[in-house]
Amino acid sequence: xxxxxxxxxxxxxxxxxxxxxxxxxxxxxxxxxxxxxxxxxxxxxxxxxxxxxxxxxxxxxxxxxxxxxxxxxxxxxxxxxxxxxxxxxxxxxxxxxxxxxxxxxxxxxxxxxxxxxxxxxxxxxxxxxxxxxxxxxxxxxxxxxxxxxxxxxxxxxxxxxxxxxxxxxxxxxxxxxxxxxxxxxxxxxxxxxxxxxxxxxxxxxxxxxxxxxxxxxxxxxxxxxxxxxxxxxxxxxxxxxxxxxx
Amino acid sequence: xxxxxxxxxxxxxxxxxxxxxxxxxxxxxxxxxxxxxxxxxxxxxxxxxxxxxxxxxxxxxxxxxxxx
Numbered sequence: 029x030x031x032x033x034x035x036x037x038x039x040x041x042x043x044x045x046x047x048x049x050x051x052x053x054x055x056x057x058x059x060x061x062x063x064x065x066x067x068x069x070x071x072x073x074x075x076x077x078x079x080x081x082x083x084x085x086x087x088x089x090x091x092x093x094x095x096x097x098x099x100x101x102x103x104x105x106x107x108x109x110x111x112x113x114x115x116x117x118x119x120x121x122x123x124x125x126x127x128x129x130x131x132x133x134x135x136x137x138x139x140x141x142x143x144x145x146x147x148x149x150x151x152x153x154x155x156x157x158x159x160x161x162x163x164x165x166x167x168x169x170x171x172x173x174x175x176x177x178x179x180x181x182x183x184x185x186x187x188x189x190x191x192x193x194x195x196x197x198x199x200x201x202x203x204x205x206x207x208x209x210x211x212x213x214x215x216x217x218x219x220x221x222x223x224x225x226x227x228x229x230x231x232x233x234x235x236x237x238x239x240x241x242x243x244x245x246x247x248x249x250x251x252x253x254x255x256x257x258x259x260x261x262x263x264x265x266x267x268x269x270x271x272x273x274x
Numbered sequence: 275x276x277x278x279x280x281x282x283x284x285x286x287x288x289x290x291x292x293x294x295x296x297x298x299x300x301x302x303x304x305x306x307x308x309x310x311x312x313x314x315x316x317x318x319x320x321x322x323x324x325x326x327x328x329x330x331x332x333x334x335x336x337x338x339x340x341x342x
Contacts, residue, residue: 072284077277084288088297095301134304142297149293246305253312260319 042120042259049252056252060245067238075231088146089232094240096139098247099167100202102132106174107195114192120255122188123262125195126178127255131247133171140164151215159212163205170198184262 039045071090106128113121143161144154155161174191181187209218228236278284287294 073277075277083290085290085293087287087294091297091301131308134308138301138304141300145293145297145300149290250308250312253316257312257315257319 040118040120042123042263045120046256046259049256053249053252056245056249060242060249063238063242063245067235067242070231070238071235075235076229083149085146085149088142090235090239092139092142092146093236094243095135095142096164097240098243099132099136099139099164100205101244102128102135102247103167103170103195104199104202106132107192107199110188110192110195114189114196119185119188119262122185122192123255123258124251125191126188127251127258128247129171129175129178130254131250133168133175135243135247136164136168136171140168156215158215159208160205160214160216163201163208166201167198167205170194170201174198 039048067090071087075087077084106125109121109128110125111121112118113123113125140161143164147156148154174194177194178187178191181190208214209216285291285295
């Protein structure tokens, strides 16, 4: 029995992970595309027209909330991988962190832009220096800082370690974003979805969760593609990429 | 089309079309852009490095006789 167990440590080696990641990519990319289309359909054609409180611009929610969540999730994931790569000297962990950063930055940027496009009709302003918005902007800067710090150091393992310090310290910002609407008096609306209640029409809620699923699958697919590129770039001279197999 | 009487009604989003479609437009451009950048990066790696592994794992290690 024990002999048949999968040796997960095997896949901590970039040489073994590379082909595995290649096989996994379509398993995430194709469902991601399907869910994006399905989520958009439910969000625009099934979810009911607006009530008196929210106008049609509420439909921005299907991209705004998933993007904002992804920005935070991916940051925590990036910090975890960076931390593992640093603490256990695991190259693949650091490569994963580097692969996640641009996608996290993109989702954070999308959440800021769509939030701004929602804020203008809802609040009358594109931007306010409110706790939720400001801490999300800091998240964006943390991603940019991580990416530019890493690219400014030539020695890759040193770059990994420096990035890991920044990523791990910056994790403190994520609970600040999450709880900002409770801790400070904020213009931004509070959590609509909590463990206890969903203050949303069922079709709206399902459209949003389908979009969250789509964003997750998209992120996994894109990060796997990117980590494969990083492996290739970093291990150009590695024998497993060049030697003939035995 | 139960929500919308016509396509023009759909696109106008109750007068907020610019905000709604602007949001989805930005997201679409950025996500598609990310995929295109990754595709370009793959091509660059292939050109710079080992052209024979560009086309996939199956053809890995076929004709390289460089190092030694």
